Amino acid sequence: MHDQNMLDVKNIYKNFGSLKVLKGVSTTVDKGEVISVIGASGSGKSTLLRCMNLLEEPTFGEVWIEGKLMTPVDPYLHYDVIRVSKTYKNLVAGGMEDTEAIMKIKAEDLLIEKHSAEGSEYKAMMDKIYRENHIDTNLGRRKMSMVFQQFNLFNNLNVLDNIMLAPVETAKYNKVKDLKAEKEKIEAQAMSLLKRIGLEDKAKVFPSKLSGGQKQRIAIVRSLAMNPDVMLFDEPTSALDPEMIGEVLDLMKELASAGMTMVVVTHEMGFAREVSNRVLFMDEGYIKEDGAPEKVFDDPQDPRLQDFLSKVL
Amino acid sequence: MTLGSILHDMWDIFVKFYIGEGLLVTGVGYTLLLSAIAVFFGTILGSLLAVGKMSRIKPLQYIITAFVEIMRGTPALLQLYIAYFIVPMMLTNLNPTPIACVAIGLTLNSAAYVSEIIRSGINAVDKGQTEAARALGLTSRTTMTKVVMPQAVRNILPALGNEFITIIKETSLASNFFVGELMTTYAIIKGVTFNTVPTLIDIGIIYFVMTFTLSKLIGVAERRMKAGA
Numbered sequence: 313m314h315d316q317n318m319l320d321v322k323n324i325y326k327n328f329g330s331l332k333v334l335k336g337v338s339t340t341v342d343k344g345e346v347i348s349v350i351g352a353s354g355s356g357k358s359t360l361l362r363c364m365n366l367l368e369e370p371t372f373g374e375v376w377i378e379g380k381l382m383t384p385v386d387p388y389l390h391y392d393v394i395r396v397s398k399t400y401k402n403l404v405a406g407g408m409e410d411t412e413a414i415m416k417i418k419a420e421d422l423l424i425e426k427h428s429a430e431g432s433e434y435k436a437m438m439d440k441i442y443r444e445n446h447i448d449t450n451l452g453r454r455k456m457s458m459v460f461q462q463f464n465l466f467n468n469l470n471v472l473d474n475i476m477l478a479p480v481e482t483a484k485y486n487k488v489k490d491l492k493a494e495k496e497k498i499e500a501q502a503m504s505l506l507k508r509i510g511l512e513d514k515a516k517v518f519p520s521k522l523s524g525g526q527k528q529r530i531a532i533v534r535s536l537a538m539n540p541d542v543m544l545f546d547e548p549t550s551a552l553d554p555e556m557i558g559e560v561l562d563l564m565k566e567l568a569s570a571g572m573t574m575v576v577v578t579h580e581m582g583f584a585r586e587v588s589n590r591v592l593f594m595d596e597g598y599i600k601e602d603g604a605p606e607k608v609f610d611d612p613q614d615p616r617l618q619d620f621l622s623k624v625l
Numbered sequence: 626m627t628l629g630s631i632l633h634d635m636w637d638i639f640v641k642f643y644i645g646e647g648l649l650v651t652g653v654g655y656t657l658l659l660s661a662i663a664v665f666f667g668t669i670l671g672s673l674l675a676v677g678k679m680s681r682i683k684p685l686q687y688i689i690t691a692f693v694e695i696m697r698g699t700p701a702l703l704q705l706y707i708a709y710f711i712v713p714m715m716l717t718n719l720n721p722t723p724i725a726c727v728a729i730g731l732t733l734n735s736a737a738y739v740s741e742i743i744r745s746g747i748n749a750v751d752k753g754q755t756e757a758a759r760a761l762g763l764t765s766r767t768t769m770t771k772v773v774m775p776q777a778v779r780n781i782l783p784a785l786g787n788e789f790i791t792i793i794k795e796t797s798l799a800s801n802f803f804v805g806e807l808m809t810t811y812a813i814i815k816g817v818t819f820n821t822v823p824t825l826i827d828i829g830i831i832y833f834v835m836t837f838t839l840s841k842l843i844g845v846a847e848r849r850m851k852a853g854a
């Protein structure tokens with residue numbers, strides 16, 4: 313019932329208490345796309361990324377990964393659901409027109425949070441949509457791994473174990489029969505990933521003994537070891553010494569040209585322009601501009617984007 | 626009373642009572658037994674309290690917070706008195722001995738402190754570690770056992786060692802109930818010799834040897850753990 317975009321972000325709102333950080337963000341990520349997300353500090357870039365894999369739970373809106381729903385069902389996105397709610401029925405009974413009633417309900421957030429309070433038909437429909445589309449959060453996350461600004465390698469594990477932990481635990485979770493053979497396979501894959509970034513001699517080393525650039529490249533292959541369909545990057549080079557930025561960007565470019573689907577929050581405008589197919593400009597909780605890099609960088613329409621670019625370029 | 630005579634009496638008392646009458650072995654034995662019980666069961670109970678407090682169940686959080694604050698905010702001696710009187714009332718058919726009551730009191734006291742040690746040890750682990758694990762699709766349980774706890778233990782163990790030292794000193798309060806630990810030997814010897822100061826100094830030295838040894842052992846363990854990182 314749902315079109316198969318790789319990742320589908322539908323009308324995401326995120327509030328931290330009274331602070332409104334995302335105010336209705338929608339976008340789709342297609343297979344093989346490399347999307348850069350740019351914008352001023354505090355504009356909500358990290359929050360958007362963290363809502364995609366549910367490290368933050370969106371206040372409203374839905375996140376879909378490969379046609380599977382990560383979040384709870386957001387009734388405001390389903391008119392057929394709104395139409396069976398008691399609130400809607402009351403408004404229409406009071407003489408309001410269909411579109412008007414739906415608009416009013418959406419605008420004023422009138423639906424009652426407790427599903428059963430909107431009637432059994434409403435609750436049944438909400439439950440059905442959820443049941444038919446929902447994916448377990450952890451399963452969803454295994455399809456889209458994340459790379460952090462601060463690397464976040466596991467300090468208690470050596471490099472090899474950092475890479476192997478999630479695949480091995482996933483194998484256990486899936487009740488793989490021959491776990492020993494599976495572990496050997498995972499180790500071989502981990503070693504070949506390390507070889508790919510020229511760090512196979514660091515396999516038994518602990519993270520505290522590595523440079524920032526090495527840590528981040530290992531964090532990237534740790535994500536790769538899960539064979540993700542989408543990779544999310546949150547300013548992967550911002551915590552690096554300048555001389556180490558290149559090695560990390562090179563690895564990301566390599567991934568991009570190998571066809572990896574990527575969403576990259578970045579302040580590296582060079583990377584955004586050269587490597588990505590699409591650039592999103594975020595400002596005050598909205599996506600203000602969304603287009604090809606040439607269009608966003610060379611022909612910016614939004615005045616806030618023009619202002620932003622004049623500062624960073 | 627000269628220094629020479631004090632030293633002389635200290636030696637006499639040590640040889641006669643602590644060695645001759647075996648008070649060193651029983652006193653130190655009971656002190657270490659009480660401390661070990663309090664720390665061991667306090668750690669188990671304290672872990673449960675810490676888990677409960679970090680759970681999402683609000684009433685549980687409030688109850689545990691109240692318990693911990695009360696235990697930390699009232700004198701241990703008072704808690705021991707209450708345990709001494711209340712435990713026999715609650716466990717009438719078990720007929721608990723005074724030392725059992727005191728052990729229970731000390732355990733509850735230590736559990737309150739240990740729960741805070743564990744909680745802050747876990748909270749001190751960088752949040753990024755949890756986020757990276759969850760982002761890789763690990764369950765919260767696996768994240769806890771494979772990533773957070775192994776790192777938290779490094780913060781927790783040294784603090785637990787210090788709690789052990791605190792408890793060793795705190796067991797002296799049990800002498801109020803004459804349970805036979807090291808401080809009780811003071812009352813025993815004083816009753817026979819009326820010689821207070823040399824006895825107290827002897828006891829002080831024995832306590833110090835225990836706590837000092839323990840703190841050195843903790844230091845060694847801590848360095849080993851750091852080296853293993």
Ligand SMILES: Nc1ncnc2c1ncn2[C@@H]1O[C@H](COP(=O)(O)OP(=O)(O)OP(=O)(O)O)[C@@H](O)[C@H]1O
Binds near residue numbers: 358359
């Ligand atoms: N967990 C949180 N609790 C409260 N406020 C938060 C939380 N996370 C983010 N915020 C706030 O939300 C706003 C947007 O933060 P976000 O990290 O998404 O911005 P950003 O665009 O990534 O900025 P930067 O370029 O500095 O990383 C900020 O005002 C921030 O203080």
Ligand SMILES: [Mg+2]
Binds near residue numbers: 357358359546547
């Ligand atoms: Mg950010």
